[in-house]
Amino acid sequence: MKKISDSTISRLSTYYRTLTNLIENGVETVSSDEIAEINNITSAQVRKDLSFFGSFGKRGLGYKTKDLREEIAKILGLKKKWNIALVGVGNIGRALIDYDEFKKQGFIFKALFDKDPQKIGQEIKGLRIHDIEDACYVAKEKEIEIAIIAVPAKNAQAVVDSLVQCGIRAFLNFAPITIKVPENVMVKNENMSIELEALSYYLTQSK
Amino acid sequence: MKKISDSTISRLSTYYRTLTNLIENGVETVSSDEIAEINNITSAQVRKDLSFFGSFGKRGLGYKTKDLREEIAKILGLKKKWNIALVGVGNIGRALIDYDEFKKQGFIFKALFDKDPQKIGQEIKGLRIHDIEDACYVAKEKEIEIAIIAVPAKNAQAVVDSLVQCGIRAFLNFAPITIKVPENVMVKNENMSIELEALSYYLTQSK
DNA sequence: AATTGTGAACCTCTTCACAGCT
DNA sequence: AGCTGTGAAGAGGTTCACAATT
Numbered sequence A, B: 001m002k003k004i005s006d007s008t009i010s011r012l013s014t015y016y017r018t019l020t021n022l023i024e025n026g027v028e029t030v031s032s033d034e035i036a037e038i039n040n041i042t043s044a045q046v047r048k049d050l051s052f053f054g055s056f057g058k059r060g061l062g063y064k065t066k067d068l069r070e071e072i073a074k075i076l077g078l079k080k081k082w083n084i085a086l087v088g089v090g091n092i093g094r095a096l097i098d099y100d101e102f103k104k105q106g107f108i109f110k111a112l113f114d115k116d117p118q119k120i121g122q123e124i125k126g127l128r129i130h131d132i133e134d135a136c137y138v139a140k141e142k143e144i145e146i147a148i149i150a151v152p153a154k155n156a157q158a159v160v161d162s163l164v165q166c167g168i169r170a171f172l173n174f175a176p177i178t179i180k181v182p183e184n185v186m187v188k189n190e191n192m193s194i195e196l197e198a199l200s201y202y203l204t205q206s207k
Numbered sequence C: 001a002a003t004t005g006t007g008a009a010c011c012t013c014t015t016c017a018c019a020g021c022t
Numbered sequence D: 001a002g003c004t005g006t007g008a009a010g011a012g013g014t015t016c017a018c019a020a021t022t
Helices: A006-024 A032-038 A043-051 A065-076 A091-097 A100-104 A132-141 A153-165 A192-205 B006-024 B032-039 B043-051 B065-076 B091-097 B100-104 B132-141 B153-165 B192-205
Strands: A082-087 A107-114 A127-131 A146-149 A170-173 A186-189 B082-087 B107-114 B127-131 B146-149 B170-173 B186-189
Touching: A006 A032, A006 A043, A006 A065, A006 B192, A032 A043, A065 B192, A082 A091, A082 A132, A082 B192, A091 A107, A091 B091, A100 A107, A100 B192, A107 A132, A107 B192, A127 A132, A132 A153, A146 A153, A146 B192, A153 A170, A170 B192, A186 B192, A192 B006, A192 B065, A192 B082, A192 B100, A192 B107, A192 B146, A192 B170, A192 B186, B006 B032, B006 B043, B006 B065, B032 B043, B082 B091, B082 B132, B091 B107, B100 B107, B107 B132, B127 B132, B132 B153, B146 B153, B153 B170
Parallel strands: A082 A107, A082 A146, A107 A127, A146 A170, A170 A186, B082 B107, B082 B146, B107 B127, B146 B170, B170 B186
Antiparallel strands: none
């Protein structure tokens, strides 16, 4: 399949959210122009993004909100639930366990890992914290498909390496470091300081 | 000044982090090739990014780690401390207060806001939680420059609107919604589900 | 010999603009 | 008449490749 750009995929996520909101508000049809307006982009961008995957609208009429949401769910793989694991039960990790948005989109925590003996064995939200050493066994048992890395930067690469060995192929990385992985493994980064630093840059510039 | 792309700015942040690590490990010089290698990009990209701001290296020798880090700190505005406010003291918000990476880069929480009467008046890490209604007054007193928005999506726009009124011009938004702001105000988004959905997409594709 | 700094080439993403459908 | 879908044009970002410098 033709390679679709990361920006298109992340915009599809925002369209998905937009459609969810519209549906909740009882809106049944929507134009590319309206979706664009809500998300501060152009309508051509919306149509082009969708066009990579099919034609979901009706000329002159726009898109049925429910149908389009369904189509995007299919594209993004949101028709199924995803089993995810949290590695590193610190502040960030704990916050993510409680983060409703994940559950709402079908991402379900099935396993927690840490290497701190104090934490291992404890339970959070009915989930036991396992020793990271047992990750392969537990990950298989719980059929983990995605791992969220919330360990200190210095441990992140090693943790990912071993999970790749266990067969995990998708990672959401919160550690402020670039993780190396084989070709067929995907890492997405969530680096909160980078965005703050961009704000710092813009404030500094505009003085 | 010439408009610099967002990607260049965010790469500068990663170079900055790379240099910090190298310095901690006693490395005194580094080539664009080494910086590139660490971050999985090309050396031309590193040199081009830097070239927008000056020439900081020596041909044949590379860059002095300490000097280059200093230069990037100047570019990104990291020579000063930034006063930041947290709006919305929920799970995510609490985790951010404890997030060392922010403090390390010079972003210091000076004010917390919430609208829940249960929370108002409480203290976290020596910081009092103020009523969001008092935001303007407190923001001025504490000289807040950047606000982190960690309130539910449905309240985010209103909260930002009022803070813009108070004169705040930079926002890091964790709410899964596109915020509208005037031209001279900057919003950066941290949308964790979007990255997870990208992983979902790639796993679905590669099946 | 090694490595930077950079114009030019290349590639990718976005926007335009309009034919085609409803 | 209104709005989609899309090829073509335009803008922007990345990589190449090499002269310049140490």
